[in-house]
Amino acid sequence: MAANTYSKTPVTPAQIDVLKERMSLLADRNPSWNIARADWRRLWPYFAAQKITYLYDDELWENFIPTDFKETGKAEELLDAYMILDEDNEIQLKLFQFKFSDEWKGGISTKELYAFVDRMNRVFLKTDLQDEQTLTAYREIQQALDARRTGRRRQLRVRVQCYFVTNGQSLSQSDAPKLDQLRDTYAHDRQSHGFTFETYSSQDFHHLCVHGRIPVQEETIDLNNDMGERSFMHQNIGENPNGMPIQVMVGFVNVNQLIRLVDRYSNNELFEKNVRFFLGSGKEVNRSIIATVTSQQSSWFGFMNNGVSIVADKAELLPPSSGGRMKLRITNMQIINGCQTVNALYHAKYDPDLKDLFQGNSNVLVRVYQVDPDNSAFLNALIIATNSQNAIRPEDLLATDPRQTKAQELFSNYGIFYQRKEGETPPSGSQMVSFSKEQAALAWLAVFKGYTSRLRNSSSKREIFRDGGEYDEIFGPFVPDEGETSVTPVQRALELAASCLIFQMVSQKVDATGASRRERGPLRKATYFLSSGIAIMEKQTLETLIQKHSSVEPGSNIREQMKRDCQRLVDARFDQMVRYFTDALHVYLKDNGGTEDAALKNSRFAEEFSKSVEHAEFFRDLV
Numbered sequence: 001m002a003a004n005t006y007s008k009t010p011v012t013p014a015q016i017d018v019l020k021e022r023m024s025l026l027a028d029r030n031p032s033w034n035i036a037r038a039d040w041r042r043l044w045p046y047f048a049a050q051k052i053t054y055l056y057d058d059e060l061w062e063n064f065i066p067t068d069f070k071e072t073g074k075a076e077e078l079l080d081a082y083m084i085l086d087e088d089n090e091i092q093l094k095l096f097q098f099k100f101s102d103e104w105k106g107g108i109s110t111k112e113l114y115a116f117v118d119r120m121n122r123v124f125l126k127t128d129l130q131d132e133q134t135l136t137a138y139r140e141i142q143q144a145l146d147a148r149r150t151g152r153r154r155q156l157r158v159r160v161q162c163y164f165v166t167n168g169q170s171l172s173q174s175d176a177p178k179l180d181q182l183r184d185t186y187a188h189d190r191q192s193h194g195f196t197f198e199t200y201s202s203q204d205f206h207h208l209c210v211h212g213r214i215p216v217q218e219e220t221i222d223l224n225n226d227m228g229e230r231s232f233m234h235q236n237i238g239e240n241p242n243g244m245p246i247q248v249m250v251g252f253v254n255v256n257q258l259i260r261l262v263d264r265y266s267n268n269e270l271f272e273k274n275v276r277f278f279l280g281s282g283k284e285v286n287r288s289i290i291a292t293v294t295s296q297q298s299s300w301f302g303f304m305n306n307g308v309s310i311v312a313d314k315a316e317l318l319p320p321s322s323g324g325r326m327k328l329r330i331t332n333m334q335i336i337n338g339c340q341t342v343n344a345l346y347h348a349k350y351d352p353d354l355k356d357l358f359q360g361n362s363n364v365l366v367r368v369y370q371v372d373p374d375n376s377a378f379l380n381a382l383i384i385a386t387n388s389q390n391a392i393r394p395e396d397l398l399a400t401d402p403r404q405t406k407a408q409e410l411f412s413n414y415g416i417f418y419q420r421k422e423g424e425t426p427p428s429g430s431q432m433v434s435f436s437k438e439q440a441a442l443a444w445l446a447v448f449k450g451y452t453s454r455l456r457n458s459s460s461k462r463e464i465f466r467d468g469g470e471y472d473e474i475f476g477p478f479v480p481d482e483g484e485t486s487v488t489p490v491q492r493a494l495e496l497a498a499s500c501l502i503f504q505m506v507s508q509k510v511d512a513t514g515a516s517r518r519e520r521g522p523l524r525k526a527t528y529f530l531s532s533g534i535a536i537m538e539k540q541t542l543e544t545l546i547q548k549h550s551s552v553e554p555g556s557n558i559r560e561q562m563k564r565d566c567q568r569l570v571d572a573r574f575d576q577m578v579r580y581f582t583d584a585l586h587v588y589l590k591d592n593g594g595t596e597d598a599a600l601k602n603s604r605f606a607e608e609f610s611k612s613v614e615h616a617e618f619f620r621d622l623v
Contacts, residue, residue: 010169011202016104019167019202021425022209023047028426028434029419030057032507045081045098048165048200051208053083053094056438058507059458062525065144067137068098078116082141084148090157090194091148093141095120099166106168108199110178113164117197120162121186125195150595159194170201191263191350209422216270216333219261220318222325223251224363232326234317243378246370247315249328252302252363255293258342259349271339289344294357307365308338309386311379315370328368337386338364395438395465396422404437406478410493415556433559435500441465441474443499446528447535447542453606455528490550494562498546499531501566506530509574522596526581529600533577533613538569580616584609 011019024037026047035042050060068080083094097116099106123138145158171179182197189195225231232251237244261270292301314331335342341364349358371379398404399421411418417426419436426434435443441464445451454460464470477492487495507527514520523530535542545565549558585596588605599605 009203011104011167011206015202015206018209019047019205025419025425025434026050026057028417029436029439030061030504030507032504032511033061034511041100041102044100044167045096045165048098048205049081049083049094049096049163051205052163052165052198052200053085055458056442056461057436058439058442058527067140077135077137078119079137082137084141084144086148090159091145092159092161093124093145094161094163095124096163096165099164099168101166101168104167104202106166108164108166108168108171108175108201110171110175110182113197113199114182116164117162117182117186120160120197121189121195124158124160125189125193147595148597157194160196161194162197163200164197165200167202167205170203171199187263192352216265218329218331219333220327220329221253221257221261221366223249223253223328223366225320225326243375245375245378246372248370249315249317249368251326251366253366254360255301255345255362255364256349256360258308258364258366259346262342262346270333270335270342286340286344286347289341290348290354293345293348293359293362294354298359298362302363302365305341305364306338307367308341309336309382310334310366310368311336311371311382312368313370313373315368330368332373333368336383395462398465398471399437401475403475403478406489407437407475407493407496410478410489410554411497413554414493414497414559414562416497416559433497433501433563435504438465439503440496440500441471442528443503443531444474444496445470446532447499447502448495450532450536450610452529452532452609453601453603456525456601488550490554491546494546494549497559497562498542498566501563502534502570503527503531505567505570506534506574509570513578522585522600523578523581525597525600529581529606529609530574530577532610533580534569534573536610536613537573537577537616541569577613580612581609584612 020038020040023040023043027033027035027037027039027043033046035046037043045066046060046064049055049064050057053060055063063083063085064081065083066081078097079095080098081096083092083096085092085094099108124141149156149158183190186195186197223232232249235248237247239246289301289305292298292304310330310333312330312333316329318327318329320326345362345364348354349360369382371382404420408418408420415433417434418440419434438461442455442461445464446455464474474496475492477487478489480489510520510523510527510530513523545562549562552558584605585599588599588602588608589596592599592604594602
């Protein structure tokens with residue numbers, strides 16, 4: 001469960017205001033969605049789904065499919081929306097039920113939760129009701145899954161994940177026994193098939209907005225104490241002015257202690273501060289872990305593995321139990337290093353082909369750091385030191401980069417709200433153009449660099465925000481190195497603004513091509529392609545308007561002129577670009593086969609599309 005916290009404390013007016021501000025900002029960034037910034041009921045599902053999945057705006061809009069009868073007219077029974085996400089080693093089917101109260105009251109009913117989870121389990125895991133009478137939404141999802149599982153991907157496991165979401169209160173402590181009973185009911189399906197269910201309340205989303213994660217409950221783990229005080233290390237530093245942790249404990253724990261925690265927190269809540277989530281049992285390092293703990297040398301594991309690092313707001317050593325183990329009570333824990341280890345152990349224990357080989361006699365070295373929650377400097381340094389990559393999203397770590405603060409300052413001169421970090425909101429009552437640094441970077445790569453297929457891949461997108469390389473190319477002009485004058489900060493700001501405006505305008509036109517996503521067909525996934533194609537056809541015009549606007553005093557009047565200029569470009573080329581794209585896709589699929597989605601992620605198709613546009617422009621110039 002994601003929201004394992006129990007509370008009957010209602011969300012406060014101030015917390016509601018924070019959630020409303022975040023929903024309004026989502027609407028402001030995406031005018032093509034045609035959702036009013038104060039339409040909380042319509043925004044709530046998109047906002048909630050994004051917080052749960054961490055998808056970018058364009059990925060969210062593309063993948064989040066409403067099925068609620070009131071919105072779509074589909075027979076859906078308990079299901080309000082779904083998402084199908086492709087991962088390297090599995091396909092994730094995310095199923096949502098939303099509850100929204102205009103008064104922000106009410107809460108989670110365990111009876112309604114059971115009805116939803118049981119129905120989703122029977123339909124999508126047990127494949128009940130797969131006949132002619134299957135409801136419209138269920139049949140649509142099954143067809144969408146079949147379309148994803150083609151070729152070698154047919155062998156991939158479909159992991160079913162259910163989300164019960166309310167803007168009311170969380171579960172109360174008195175609900176804990178019922179929730180544990182419900183968890184036990186689906187324990188086998190969770191361990192064998194990855195079937196999970198989670199609940200989220202308005203308090204949980206406030207935690208996600210303000211703190212970036214939902215607090216993990218107080219937990220207790222047992223440290224081995226076979227040799228008394230020599231079994232573990234305890235350094236009690238105490239409060240100190242040097243920014244060090246308050247205390248550190250190092251010792252061995254049985255692997256089943258960590259497996260229990262993974263089983264309890266099934267949606268990666270333990271790993272929100274980790275570099276990356278579980279990469280799958282097929283990765284070499286994880287195959288090695290699994291091979292060791294299921295072999296005759298399983299007792300060697302603790303001496304061969306690098307161990308697990310945990311940070312916590314509070315850690316308390318309790319007296320040894322009669323079994324000789326020292327108990328460690330941990331508050332708000334996070335595993336910052338060792339995600340692959342503990343998930344591989346879980347896989348070794350519960351995989352049907354391995355569980356008979358798993359002996360459970362292995363230990364693993366655990367390091368626990370009690371760190372003051374306000375001591376972010378040490379915490380971030382520890383995360384980076386214990387991992388080879390950045391521990392939070394690369395784009396989040398760059399929010400305080402001087403290039404980002406300079407960009408925000410420049411955009412504000414044009415009446416543009418540039419969101420450089422999560423949680424920022426525009427001035428109250430502002431009607432500014434809004435976009436985030438992520439939207440700006442991706443749109444610029446499409447418009448000025450011709451990137452298309454790569455921007456359809458989530459992992460490739462995030463690589464862009466690794467400091468260096470493409471990130472430097474995009475944002476370097478805002479704080480240029482000495483002697484670098486090829487592009488001024490103002491010119492780059494206007495390039496980013498023009499890119500976002502073109503992307504937003506293309507998105508609006510795509511949405512206007514059909515009343516439903518099905519009617520829009522592959523165009524709904526083609527915004528980067530269409531934006532790139534328009535930029536190729538209007539390269540000279542685009543360069544001229546950037547040069548013109550960069551030579552005058554900044555102001556909101558320049559922003560409005562930019563909007564009109566970009567709108568003329570999009571209006572002039574959109575229909576033509578749709579024809580080029582549709583024809584190129586038809587030819588590619590005819591020659592190469594496969595699905596539309598696979599084609600749009602294929603670099604070869606991207607090259608063929610760009611060439612077709614460039615050839616058309618070449619012959620136009622000849623004429």
